[in-house]
Amino acid sequence: MSALTDQDELTPELQKAIQEIVDSGFTGVSLRVHDERGQWAGSTGVAELGQTAKPPTNGHVRIGSNTKTFTATLVLQLVAEGKIGLDTPAADYLPELGLDERITVRMLLQHTSGVFNFTGDYYPEYVPGIVWSGQEWVDNRFTTYRPQELVELALSKPARFEPGTGWSYSNTNYVLARLLIEKVTGRPLAEEMQRLILGPLGLSDTVVPDTSPEIPEPYAHAYYRYQDKTVDVTRQNPSWISTGGDMISTTQDLHTFISALLSGKLLPAPLLAEMRTPHPTGIPNMDYGLGVFVLTTDDGGTLITHNGGIAGHGALMYSTPDGGKTLTAALNYVDDAALSLAEAFQKATQKLVKEVFGGGQPTQ
Secondary structure (H helix, E strand, O other): OOOOOOOOOOOHHHHHHHHHHHHOOOOEEEEEEEEOOEEEEEEEEOOOOOOOOOOOOOOEEEOHHHHHHHHHHHHHHHHHOOOOOOOOEHHHHOHHHOOOOOOEHHHHHHOOOOOOOOOOEEOOOEEOOOOOOHHHHHHOOOOOOOHHHHHHHHHOOOOOOOOOOOOOOOHHHHHHHHHHHHHHHOOOHHHHHHHHHHHHHOOOOOEOOOOOOOOOOOEOOOEEEEOOEEEEOOOOOHHHHOOOOOOEEOHHHHHHHHHHHHOOOOOOHHHHHHHHOOEEEEEOOEEEOOOOEEEEEOOOOEEEEOOEEEOOEEEEEEEOOOOOOEEEEEEEOEEEOOOOOHHHHHHHHHHHHHHHHOOOOEOO
8 A cells, every 4th residue: 555645535445345235235335444555435325215315424423332532531631640549449549339359440431340231131041131232222312311321220130250250241340430531520520531632632523422413424323123113322411321421522533542552641651451351251362451452363463342332323433552643443334123233343343454554353
């Protein structure tokens, strides 16, 4: 690839890779790749069903669980400021919740607390949490959930395991992180995110929405299907996935963030090293640090990543460990309760990652 400006199209190989994602069933894809030679950005598919316009190259998208990387970074910045102890029991800061006193702040960020996932968990049989799919969710998608409600629901269920003895991805950990941030700073999460991350990095297209259903223009539309109906769910109250999946951003802002984070612009070196230290998850070649997945590639290399999806919107964020080469993408699609596109999404993403990072395809 030769150095191009942001306005130039993707290389034929990258264009083919995102076209395959659309061909697998997605409505639209926007891709951005940065490395030492330049940056490439483009899109394919459509921004809106029944229309012909492609998704905006740098449109706004609900980034889902990429939010966790922002939240973990913010907690670690407060550790650097001396406001939070990484290995201090979370109950020391939030005594009113009745948390197991063995659960540390590190365990929240690492998903090793054992706390029930309020969006549903396995014991090993499935135990439901709040409603976030199907017609009931569509009909009530403007409902407000407060963080305390989500935590109370989770803590009313049995823990998955003793704190620190296992790994289980739980959105509850990150709602607890929000309550922790707000408790020790005395300020709303959005204000702290602005103070420590969004402001310093100039991320003017990144939003902490709290309960607002709005998404700034331009954007590609998100959809949800149930029975024989397909509903535009671009506008929704994302408080049901507070702090673990509710933020809005763009491919450019995601690149700026992950590149700055991994190149050492947001955290002191020792805390960045802690963030990137892999903890076993039981998933082949995919471990978890503090708010990031650490992938081992088929050639023995490493990628730092987090992806996310929320009801018809999705985002990809991959980087080399030094932040020097990044892949960020925004997707829009028709979601459903069966998560019908999950397998196609995984396969297409692996091909895209391999195209960008060479040997960067996680082995299976």
